[in-house]
Amino acid sequence: xCGIVGYWSExxxxxxxxxxxxxKLEYRGYDSFGFATLNNRDLMTERKVGKISDTQxxxxxxxxxxxxxxxxxxxxVNEINSHPHKDCSGKIAVVHNGxxxxxxxxxxxxxxxxxxxxxxxDTEILAHLLEEGLKKGMSLKESVIRISNLVRGxxxxxxxxxxxxxxxxxxxxxxxxxGITNGKEVFIASDIPAFLDKTKKVTYLDDGQIxxxxxxxxxxxxxxxxxxxxxxxxxxxxxxEAELGDYKHFMLKExxxxxxxxxxxxxxxKEHLIEVAKRINGAKGVFFIGCGTxxxxxxxxxxxxxxxxxxxxxxxTASEFENYEHFLLPETLVIAVSQSGETADVLDALNIAxxxxxxxxxxxxxxxxxxxRISDYTFPINAGxxxxxxxxxxxxxxxxxxxxxxYACIENIKEADRILLDLSGKxxxxxxxxxxxxxxxxxxxxxxxxxxxxxxxxxxxxLAIESAIKLMEVSYIHAQxxxxxxxxxxxxxxxxxxxxxxxxxxxxxxKEEILSNAMExxxxxxxxxxxxxxxxxxxxxxxxxPKVDEVASVIANLIPIQLLSYNIGILxxxxxxxxxxxxxxxxxx
Ligand code: M6R
Numbered sequence: 001x002c003g004i005v006g007y008w009s010e011x012x013x014x015x016x017x018x019x020x021x022x023x024k025l026e027y028r029g030y031d032s033f034g035f036a037t038l039n040n041r042d043l044m045t046e047r048k049v050g051k052i053s054d055t056q057x058x059x060x061x062x063x064x065x066x067x068x069x070x071x072x073x074x075x076x077v078n079e080i081n082s083h084p085h086k087d088c089s090g091k092i093a094v095v096h097n098g099x100x101x102x103x104x105x106x107x108x109x110x111x112x113x114x115x116x117x118x119x120x121x122d123t124e125i126l127a128h129l130l131e132e133g134l135k136k137g138m139s140l141k142e143s144v145i146r147i148s149n150l151v152r153g154x155x156x157x158x159x160x161x162x163x164x165x166x167x168x169x170x171x172x173x174x175x176x177x178x179g180i181t182n183g184k185e186v187f188i189a190s191d192i193p194a195f196l197d198k199t200k201k202v203t204y205l206d207d208g209q210i211x212x213x214x215x216x217x218x219x220x221x222x223x224x225x226x227x228x229x230x231x232x233x234x235x236x237x238x239x240x241e242a243e244l245g246d247y248k249h250f251m252l253k254e255x256x257x258x259x260x261x262x263x264x265x266x267x268x269x270k271e272h273l274i275e276v277a278k279r280i281n282g283a284k285g286v287f288f289i290g291c292g293t294x295x296x297x298x299x300x301x302x303x304x305x306x307x308x309x310x311x312x313x314x315x316x317t318a319s320e321f322e323n324y325e326h327f328l329l330p331e332t333l334v335i336a337v338s339q340s341g342e343t344a345d346v347l348d349a350l351n352i353a354x355x356x357x358x359x360x361x362x363x364x365x366x367x368x369x370x371x372x373r374i375s376d377y378t379f380p381i382n383a384g385x386x387x388x389x390x391x392x393x394x395x396x397x398x399x400x401x402x403x404x405x406x407y408a409c410i411e412n413i414k415e416a417d418r419i420l421l422d423l424s425g426k427x428x429x430x431x432x433x434x435x436x437x438x439x440x441x442x443x444x445x446x447x448x449x450x451x452x453x454x455x456x457x458x459x460x461x462x463l464a465i466e467s468a469i470k471l472m473e474v475s476y477i478h479a480q481x482x483x484x485x486x487x488x489x490x491x492x493x494x495x496x497x498x499x500x501x502x503x504x505x506x507x508x509x510x511k512e513e514i515l516s517n518a519m520e521x522x523x524x525x526x527x528x529x530x531x532x533x534x535x536x537x538x539x540x541x542x543x544x545x546p547k548v549d550e551v552a553s554v555i556a557n558l559i560p561i562q563l564l565s566y567n568i569g570i571l572x573x574x575x576x577x578x579x580x581x582x583x584x585x586x587x588x589x
Contacts (some may be wrong), residue, residue, distance in 0.1 A: 002083075002097040002583075003028035003069040004176065006158045006188040008167055008213050014065040021187065021194040022067040023052055024242065027250075027387045027577070027584040028190060029071025032082035036093035036160055037065030043093055043162035047082040051578065064167055064213075066158050068095035071583040074103070075120025084160070085124040087131035088115055091162045094130070096123035097174040097190055098155035098587060106151070126157055134163065141220070144168045144210050148222040154344060154587060156205075158188060158213075167213045170222065171205040174587045175342055175370060178203040178211065180232050186213050191366075191585075192235060193242035193385050200237070203230045204368045235367060241384040251388035251474065251569075251576045255562045258393050259431055262424040262555070264382035265397035266417060268404055276361055276377050277408035283333040286313040289321055289349050290337035291586065293391045293469055294398065297337045297363075299462035301402045304551050307459070308406035319589070321349035330357035337402075338362065339386055339394035340585040341369025348589065350374055363401045365394045379405075388577045389584050390473050392562045395466070396555045403551050419549040426546035427559060439560055442529060442541045443567035446500040447475070453491065453526075454481040454502040454561075455517055457510035463554045464504055467561040474569035474576045484510075484517035497525035502561070503539075505532035506553035531557050 003025025007014045014037050022033060033055075034047035039062035048055050052069060068083035075081040084093035100106065103122035106129065110117060115128040126147060133143025140161050147170075148155075154173020160166075169176050169188050179187030179195035179202055187195035188211070192202060205211055205219070209228060212218040219228045247253035280286055286305075288298035298315035305311045316324060318336075328334075334353040336346050341364040350360055354374060362375040365383050372378045381397035400420055407416035446452060452471055456464035464481030471479035482491055484503075495501070503518040505511055511532075518528050519538055530539035533547040533556075543564070545556040569576040 002071050002190070003194070004095050004097050004156065004158055004188070004190045005067040005194050006065070006167055006169060006213060007185070008064040009185040010063070010215065012063060012185060013061065014063055015060045018065050018067040019052075019057060021189060022069055024193045025189065025191055026052055026069055027389060029069050029583045030578050031070045031072045031077040032079065033067070033069040034082045034084055035060060035065055035067045036084040037062030038160060038162055038165060041162050041165060043086070043091055043160065045084055045086065045093060047079050047084070049077060049079055049082065064160070066093065066095045066160050066167065073099055074122045081119045081121050083123060085119060085121060085127050087127040089131060092127045092130050092134075093160045094123060094127045094157050096126060096155065096157040099153050100125065100151045100155055101153035102151065123157070126151070126159070130159055130161070134161070140164045140166045140168055141210070141212055144170050145220065145222045145225055148172060148210060168210055169205060169213060170210045172207050173344070173370075176205045177368070178205065178217065183215065186217065188213060192237065193387070196237055196242055197239040200235050201232050202235055202368070203232050206373070207370070237385060242387065249388065249566070249577050251390055251392065251566050254386055254388055254393045255559065255566060256431060257384070258396055258559055259424070259428045261383045261393045261397050262400055262420060262427060265400035266404065266420050267382055268379055268401065270413060272377055272379065273404055273408040273413060277405060279333055279359060280311070280405070280409055282331070284329050284331040285327055286333045286335065287321070287324065288313055288315045288335045288337060289318045289346060291318050291343050291345050293395050293466055294337040294339065294343070296462050296466035296469065297395060297398045297402065299465070300399055300459060300554055303459040303462065304402050304406045305409070307551060308403070309409035311409060318343070318349040319345040322352060325352055325356070328353060328356035328358050332356070332358045334358050334360050336360065336362040336371055336375070337398050338371055339365045339391050341366040341371035342585050342587050344587050344589045347371065363398050365397070387584070389579055389582045390470060390565070390576070396558060399555055406551075419552050423548045423552040423555060426548060427556065430546055430559070436563065439543060439563045440567045442543060443564055443571055445541060446527070446529070447568045447571040449498070449500055450478060451494065452477055452479045452500045452502065453495070454479065454504065455484040455487060455514065456481070456504035457484040457514045457517075458506070458508060459551065459554050460504040460506055460510070460514070460557060463558055466558065467502065467504065470562055470565040471568065473579045473582060474565050474574065475572055476574065476580070477568065484514045487517060488520060492521065492524065495521045495524045495526050499526045500529060501526040502529045502531060504557045505530060506550055506557070507533055507547055508550045508553070531560055
């Protein structure tokens, strides 16, 4: 949700670097973008509506600057609402990620005290509040500290002042990471890929901290005003992992990477698996929480734990978690599933759990994320940067870690390793050009339809819901997933001649019943796309999946659905990496 970049250099022109960095954060928001640079104490700005990669920019002079790509929250998508925002004097520019919850009262106050606000955004008040501080004789640092304590909600921002020639960042909620090189240049960004081609040495700004950016970096706790020391750590992501390479779209690249990422996901600290398994076995309640696709992984986890470990776990969509607060005890375990580790609803839920004294475990992709920092144990899924808005490789890696954890609960991690190794070999064989072409062919049969339904039973029921999310977000076709047995209780009324119904089938005890459910809709005119290891005469189209263990069938069945969604989105002419209205990391509630 919005991408922020900042750059300071002793000598270099900042603009080209900011532009390059911001393009890499486009997945965070792509409604509009903008830059501000400082050139000999002149503040220069440029703002445009649209996607940065599709738009021509004018190069601004100066050796330090900030940039922003917007996912609109307050105010329409237009140039006036684009960041950076400036104060009345035009000497302070601010880029911001988050939502200022007390925005209305602060805006009213500023207007009453004579400030002229030009945009509808909450961000603009930051620039005016900073201006007020400087007018009262504060330094920029003091003014940043003051307003960081004044605004409520999850807010991170970077301010640039032509009066003082300084750049200062403040973090509270949304991520900000510094990229450190040789002391001659400094990067700051909402996510590491923004500067991964320049440096792997990073410092994470923590919530409640500010950083004065320049030749010497200074960090302060904005609650106490005290200076703090920070560590520089080296991350082991490869720059090319965040690039398209030979692929046209990140989504396709990331689907194909599942040949390797399933193996990387298995690379877990065995001692941690065993310790967490003991906690799960001894817990008074286990809650898996996540949002969107990650919530579907939690739902799948319910089936995996039931089947493998004979254990009931609760899965809850993170935004609904507060309704279960009264069940939380210090012996309760809360397990967060997230690609970004920054999703606001999940963080809110984890804070509730923390207050109640619960232990927090997380299954995450993004190293150093906010969720990692509040977790007692983290299982990194090691999928590498996932840039397409639609989650693919992170999802299957999260499921792989869930399988490992469930088997750890019955002290049989070896069996999980066997299942996952078998699966990854078969996925490797499956993802060949002939297979891709066949899925392209099936996509051609259905891409003009207005609805697609997906059915599954058992562990393939939550997968049906996830399949609908994938299809909807990249093809904009109305898609809905159901438990096979549910159709005849209502949704079957929507089936008419030619409605595509995808049946997700595993070689398990639900197979015969789901085939019967498919038959029920076929006899009412539906076109059946069977996703299964074995062909069946009722299928109009068959997408073959490998024969794997029952819990692994969700991964084997999901990958072709990801490919089908991708192909349908492309056939309909959409930009599958950046679906409309969405953003990769949802840092607002
Ligand atoms: O970063 P997270 O995994 O916490 O994100 C959660 C959801 O926003 C995310 O899974 C979303 O539903 C994806 N666009 C689905 O493809």
